[in-house]
Amino acid sequence: MYGYVVDFIDVYYQQWHWPAFNIADSAISVGAVMLLIDALRRPAD
Incomplete structure (x- = not known):
């Protein structure tokens, strides 16, 4: 869609970043x- 991969996400909300x-x-x-x-939750055989 954009012609490139969106790899980083940067979130803003009003003055909050x-x-x-x-x-x-x-x-x-x-x-x-x-x-x-x-691996830790499997019972040992």
Whole structure:
């Protein structure tokens, strides 16, 4: 649609500003944490 990938999100609301973050890096971090949680919750065979 834009001809490029939207990678960073920068959020503003009136005078409030949330720090910009990278969606791809955030998704990798969340996935890694989910894998660790899954590995720790599995019963030992």
